[in-house]
Amino acid sequence: MILAPDDKGLYCPAGDFHIDPWRPVKKAIITHAHGDHARPGSKSYLCALPGERPLSLRMGGSVQTLAYGERLTIGNATVSFHPAGHVLGSAQIRVEVGGEVWVVSGDYKREPDSTCELFEIVECHTFITESTFGLPIYRWQPADQILNDIRSWWQGNAKDGKTSILFCYVMGKTQRIMAYLKKYENDIGKIYAHGALQQMNEAYRQSSVALPTAPNPVDMEAKHNFSGALIFAPPSAQGTPWMRRFKKQVTGRASGWMRVRGRRRRLAIDRGFVLSDHADWPQLLQTIADTGAERIIATHGSTATLVRFLREQGLAAEAMVSTPWEEAEEM
Amino acid sequence: MQEFTQLFIALDETNKTSAKLAALQAYFQHAPPRDAAWAVTYLTGRRPKTPVNAGQIRRWAALAAGIPDWLFDESYEAVGDLAETVSLLLPVEGKSAPLTLAQWLEERLLPLAGKTEEEKQLAIQTWWEELDQPGRFVFTKLLTGAWRVGVSQRLVTRALAAALDMEADVIAHRLMGEWQPDDSFYAFLQEPDTSDADVSKPYPFYLAYPFDDEPTSLGEIGSWQVEWKWDGIRAQVIRRGGQIFIWSRGEELVTERFPEIAEAAKLLADGTVIDGEILAWSVEENGAVLPFSQLQRRLGRKTVGKKLLSEVPVILMAYDLLEWGGEDRRTTPLYERRQQLELILTKLSDHPVLRLSPVLVGESWRALEQKRQESRERLVEGFVLKSKDSAYGVGRKRGEWWKWKVDPFSADVVLLYAQRGSGRRASLYTDYTFGVWQGDQLLPFAKAYSGLSDAEIREVDRFIRQNTLEKFGPVRSVPPKLVMELHFEGIRRSKRHKSGIAVRFPRIARWRKDKPPEEADSIETIMALLPASERNLQ
Numbered sequence: 001m002i003l004a005p006d007d008k009g010l011y012c013p014a015g016d017f018h019i020d021p022w023r024p025v026k027k028a029i030i031t032h033a034h035g036d037h038a039r040p041g042s043k044s045y046l047c048a049l050p051g052e053r054p055l056s057l058r059m060g061g062s063v064q065t066l067a068y069g070e071r072l073t074i075g076n077a078t079v080s081f082h083p084a085g086h087v088l089g090s091a092q093i094r095v096e097v098g099g100e101v102w103v104v105s106g107d108y109k110r111e112p113d114s115t116c117e118l119f120e121i122v123e124c125h126t127f128i129t130e131s132t133f134g135l136p137i138y139r140w141q142p143a144d145q146i147l148n149d150i151r152s153w154w155q156g157n158a159k160d161g162k163t164s165i166l167f168c169y170v171m172g173k174t175q176r177i178m179a180y181l182k183k184y185e186n187d188i189g190k191i192y193a194h195g196a197l198q199q200m201n202e203a204y205r206q207s208s209v210a211l212p213t214a215p216n217p218v219d220m221e222a223k224h225n226f227s228g229a230l231i232f233a234p235p236s237a238q239g240t241p242w243m244r245r246f247k248k249q250v251t252g253r254a255s256g257w258m259r260v261r262g263r264r265r266r267l268a269i270d271r272g273f274v275l276s277d278h279a280d281w282p283q284l285l286q287t288i289a290d291t292g293a294e295r296i297i298a299t300h301g302s303t304a305t306l307v308r309f310l311r312e313q314g315l316a317a318e319a320m321v322s323t324p325w326e327e328a329e330e331m
Numbered sequence: 332m333q334e335f336t337q338l339f340i341a342l343d344e345t346n347k348t349s350a351k352l353a354a355l356q357a358y359f360q361h362a363p364p365r366d367a368a369w370a371v372t373y374l375t376g377r378r379p380k381t382p383v384n385a386g387q388i389r390r391w392a393a394l395a396a397g398i399p400d401w402l403f404d405e406s407y408e409a410v411g412d413l414a415e416t417v418s419l420l421l422p423v424e425g426k427s428a429p430l431t432l433a434q435w436l437e438e439r440l441l442p443l444a445g446k447t448e449e450e451k452q453l454a455i456q457t458w459w460e461e462l463d464q465p466g467r468f469v470f471t472k473l474l475t476g477a478w479r480v481g482v483s484q485r486l487v488t489r490a491l492a493a494a495l496d497m498e499a500d501v502i503a504h505r506l507m508g509e510w511q512p513d514d515s516f517y518a519f520l521q522e523p524d525t526s527d528a529d530v531s532k533p534y535p536f537y538l539a540y541p542f543d544d545e546p547t548s549l550g551e552i553g554s555w556q557v558e559w560k561w562d563g564i565r566a567q568v569i570r571r572g573g574q575i576f577i578w579s580r581g582e583e584l585v586t587e588r589f590p591e592i593a594e595a596a597k598l599l600a601d602g603t604v605i606d607g608e609i610l611a612w613s614v615e616e617n618g619a620v621l622p623f624s625q626l627q628r629r630l631g632r633k634t635v636g637k638k639l640l641s642e643v644p645v646i647l648m649a650y651d652l653l654e655w656g657g658e659d660r661r662t663t664p665l666y667e668r669r670q671q672l673e674l675i676l677t678k679l680s681d682h683p684v685l686r687l688s689p690v691l692v693g694e695s696w697r698a699l700e701q702k703r704q705e706s707r708e709r710l711v712e713g714f715v716l717k718s719k720d721s722a723y724g725v726g727r728k729r730g731e732w733w734k735w736k737v738d739p740f741s742a743d744v745v746l747l748y749a750q751r752g753s754g755r756r757a758s759l760y761t762d763y764t765f766g767v768w769q770g771d772q773l774l775p776f777a778k779a780y781s782g783l784s785d786a787e788i789r790e791v792d793r794f795i796r797q798n799t800l801e802k803f804g805p806v807r808s809v810p811p812k813l814v815m816e817l818h819f820e821g822i823r824r825s826k827r828h829k830s831g832i833a834v835r836f837p838r839i840a841r842w843r844k845d846k847p848p849e850e851a852d853s854i855e856t857i858m859a860l861l862p863a864s865e866r867n868l869q
Contacts, residue, residue, distance in 0.1 A: 136398050137406045139421035259419065262411050262801045265344070266808075282422075305405055313397065 002077075002095055002102045005320060010104065010128075015077030016311050018042075029079065031106025033058045033171060036300075046072075048081035050116070051089020053203040054171055068117065070289040084108035085119030086277050087172030087196030088207055094122050102126045103291065107300070109276065110283045111143050115175050115209045115261035119287075127293035128320065129284065133256055136281045140256070144274045147180045151188070153252060153271060154181075158189045158228035163246040167235045167253045167269070170197055172277050175204045177254060178211045181230070185212040189228035192217045194242070196234045207321050209325070217245060238269070256280070288315070334362060335432045336469040340478040346811070347773045348849060351482060355490030367801055368516035368656055371491070371506070373473065375484045379436075381474050382443040383451055384826045385413060388474060395456050396420040409597075411799070414471035418464050425461040433512065440473065481810045484583075495521050504528035507584055533567045533578040534604065534653050534661065535725045539715050541859070542733035546696040549716065549733075556665060556719050557691040557699060559711040560734055561648050562623050562636040563610035564845045566631075568592060568647055570599040571657075592647050595684035599675070602657030605641060606723070607649040607688065614683070616643055620710050623841050624784065630844045648688045649676060653723055661723035668723070670797055703771075706737040713737040739818045740834070740860050743843055743851045745773055746813040750806045760795040760807065761788055765817060767830070768853040773811050776830045776857065777819070782839030791842075814843040814851050822860050832857060 003010050009021030009028075018025040026039030031037050032045070033054040045063040047055045052065045066072050068091065070322045076098070077153045081091035086107040093104045103124040110119050121148060140146075150166070157164040168174040174197050185191055193201055193214040205211055217224070226246050235253065237243065256276030258264050264272035279287060284306065288296055298306045299320040310317035341354035346706055355374075359367050372378060372522075393403040398420065410416040416850075423671060441460065443451050488506060492499040492840075505520050505528055530598055539560075549555060566585070569576040575593045577586045586593050589609060599605070611621035611629065625643050629635060652672040653661055669690075674685045691714070693699035699714070706713045713736035721731040744765035751760055762780050766773035783791065791813065799807045818840040825833035 025377055135406050136396060136402060137410060137416065139419070139422065141424075260410055261343070261415055266801050266803065305402065309399075309402060 015074035048091035083117035130300040132301035134306035193231040359494035364517040368512035391666040418468035501528040530572040538727040539732040539734035542735040561608040604654035606651040612646040
């Protein structure tokens with residue numbers, strides 16, 4: 001086994017390192033800076049070069065980096081990062097030991113995203129794939145169309161003098177939408193970002209991702225008029241007193257889960273946008289086929305479903321056991 | 332079809348009655364009459380039998396999506412709605428076909444009835460491909476018929492009335508009549524000669540306002556008519572044009588459910604309208620009201636069998652005379668209306684079914700207050716106090732009619748969430764969370780676990796399972812449809828509760844099948860029950 005889970009995470013005996021460990025380890029190699037993949041406390045961190053700022057922000061210290069495609073020998077293992085297309089700096093991690101190649105996908109999507117590099121197919125023997133949206137009900141519309149929907153939603157609300165509040169995950173979704181809206185910032189209205197988003201926005205800007213100006217609404221003078229503005233906020237801000245400053249507000253949420261009506265309604269938001277940074281069902285199957293892998297290990301999400309389906313297709317598939325990750329939290 | 336799809340989604344995505352009403356009204360303003368008629372057919376639960384069943388839909392959808400049946404089932408498990416699952420699974424996104432709702436139904440769906448299974452499958456799969464995802468969802472809803480969008484007949488009636496600029500009760504009457512989904516639907520509803528509907532038309536009910544003061548504040552006892560507050564179904568019995576109509580307060584025509592009252596009402600002169608309470612009444616022991624739970628056995632069914640008729644006989648306890656000699660008498664003072672009512676009923680020589688609600692006489696408020704303590708034993712809810720000079724008004728107003736209920740506190744609340752019980756109720760949803768209105772939204776207000784009979788618990792459990800909107804762990808949410816009367820002992824302000832109010836010993840007094848959810852209590856009404864010292868705190 002080139003990689004196998006131990007009590008701290010996915011471990012590589014040949015290189016004595018862990019990938020996305022959930023407990024502190026000596027050497028952590030990280031696919032991307034989301035909280036369910038990058039946890040603080042390890043002695044050293046290594047990530048793909050474009051992910052340096054987000055990861056060091058999250059880990060609260062300096063991290064080591066490696067450019068996409070560059071190979072690094074660690075013990076008896078050769079490690080390299082390849083774009084996963086999920087968020088800024090997200091990587092698939094390729095591990096080669098004695099001619100056998102394993103790839104850990106991390107989270108990924110196949111669609112273009114202006115805030116990160118496009119997913120790259122890496123051929124391998126064993127492919128460890130995420131399966132967050134591992135059900136055939138999850139099929140994404142082209143992202144451009146959804147981004148355009150978000151723009152016209154904002155525009156419509158602004159015309160009615162309303163404030164649009166869009167709940168998005170702190171890292172990735174927020175910046176993806178903000179980057180798209182940059183060219184409209186002066187046409188439609190002002191853009192603001194909740195305090196919890198400010199540092200990550202800054203990390204993106206420092207990584208040369210062009211984002212519109214988006215001050216913290218809390219920094220505005222009292223009784224500032226937000227009508228016509230678009231406010232980005234983390235989902236946790238919904239229903240808090242922070243929201244009261246916006247009169248005539250309309251709420252939206254951008255997430256792959258918005259595909260299902262019940263989820264939308266449960267969140268009590270006015271509008272759901274099906275925009276995901278994960279692979280949908282067709283992309284998962286396509287990617288698994290593209291890697292040419294003989295063996296598929298599913299993790300993060302609907303693992304059992306995906307595994308059963310792949311096996312019925314004649315593939316050697318199994319679920320990664322003993323991962324303590326919470327089920328089905330999209331980031 | 333596209334407009335109808337948008338209507339469905341708009342209705343589905345909001346819990347606000349006002350938003351639903353607006354969406355319906357906008358639809359009816361623009362939809363061709365034939366489409367509107369079909370929409371009403373579905374929204375009011377009269378849909379025609381569809382020529383395909385859920386099993387076929389599952390199978391054909393799985394085939395079209397190229398997935399095994401077990402994966403279809405897992406997808407369904409994640410989505411919770413068959414039509415939605417189908418709409419999400421099919422890979423092809425068509426463009427919504429430019430057919431009207433009526434064309435979809437009349438030219439496509441209904442003619443499938445005579446076809447072979449293969450022909451049906453081919454047709455349905457082809458149509459799925461023509462539609463975009465929302466269109467596919469609503470089209471499949473037409474096939475499966477599980478319509479849970481929180482729209483009552485009453486709401487449809489109101490929306491149609493507003494869109495067509497007609498009186499709501501004329502529309503209500505006409506919708507209950509014979510009509511087909513065709514081009515003449517609007518013309519039929521809008522027929523300016525409303526004599527057909529006028530003959531059945533009830534007056535708006537006048538309701539008593541809760542009384543929580545010292546009765547001496549009402550002044551002279553002699554200027555008040557005091558009656559028991561009977562615990563049944565408020566109703567109007569209408570005798571006009573040789574016909575009988577019985578309307579419940581839920582604005583529902585219930586004539587056929589109470590044949591003995593309809594029969595007795597034939598004795599009334601044409602042009603008479605009586606307001607009263609339908610009660611289950613024991614004929615032995617020379618008459619006494621039966622518990623409301625008995626009357627409930629007569630509800631919820633359109634026609635009543637002989638057995639039930641003899642086990643649970645009903646009477647009308649007459650309160651008021653609204654029309655007499657074909658004339659609206661509502662502005663005549665109460666004491667005159669009462670005199671006339673007594674005259675009419677006495678002429679029927681104490682008919683066993685049409686009874687006069689007795690007027691209670693006391694020398695003082697104090698004496699009456701003592702009488703009021705008998706309420707519980709008498710299975711009544713307390714007193715109703717009516718100013719003898721009062722007109723029969725509209726709605727609920729302060730000042731002239733009071734309901735002076737005995738304790739406990741009581742509120743009509745709407746079921747929002749349910750959770751499984753424990754012990755012998757482990758397999759049933761028995762732990763309920765109820766809401767009250769705040770504006771046009773329902774605010775979670777209290778939880779209750781007891782009060783329903785086992786049969787009712789099973790019925791509620793079935794409703795919950797068949798109408799679950801969402802599951803959050805062990806909790807299910809349901810459309811706001813079931814109204815329960817909640818009793819509780821104490822009430823105080825609470826920061827820990829979302830409603831800002833905590834109640835002591837809440838329990839379900841009864842299931843108000845006669846009440847539409849819109850008539851449940853509001854948080855303001857509940858706040859008014861707070862002790863005076865707490866009422867104005869924020």
